Amino acid sequence: MEHSFTITGTTLTVHLPSEIDHHSSRQLCQETDRLIQRRNIRRILFDFHDVSFMDSSGIGMILGRYKTMRFLGGTVMAVNVGERMQRVLTLAGVYKVIDIYEGAPEQSRLL
Template identity: 40%
Template sequence: MDEITCNTEFSNGTLTVHIGGAIDHHTAREARETADKAITDTGAKKLILDLSEVEFMDSAGLGLILGRYTKMNDAGGTLTVKNPSNEILRIIKMAGVEKLVSVELQKQNSN
């Protein structure tokens, strides 16, 4: 069975949802409900979905991203997808999602 973790933090008007594990049709509901409740509870105008710990994502993950984009856009807010793996970034680009949401890649050390 696939597992997912969802933790939220809110600071200075920005809500960050840290997601880990797999985002698929079995687990996307938990991530969606966690994010939506936190958006409502905080009134955040900036949402960051931190995918740095996501190991797998299918079309349900795209639905999660697009649904939160719509929710934030309707409220006059913004969505950023942060630190997707190369594979997940490829899925996001293939679907054209990067044209709607900001994607922030993990900075590499210059050592």
């Protein structure tokens, strides 16, 4: 499963691939950064719906985008985060800086 992007207003949703490692995260980082620069993005939603594997390269990818968003005054969220991925994100302390949702939060909360 490859990654893809959806842009709604200033929100960029990153539909993450099934496996996030050093190999798959490099292109993902580049493409995400290009969209942030060109499309005036102020919120990134990382959608974990299809993710079955993620190592610390995925943590670096998320934290790197978080730094960019913080610099721009924007926010980062993780949605559709399953049990395994919650464990990985918690272990890395990511929940301290971004909001993590098991499901997808209501659309109204995103506006």
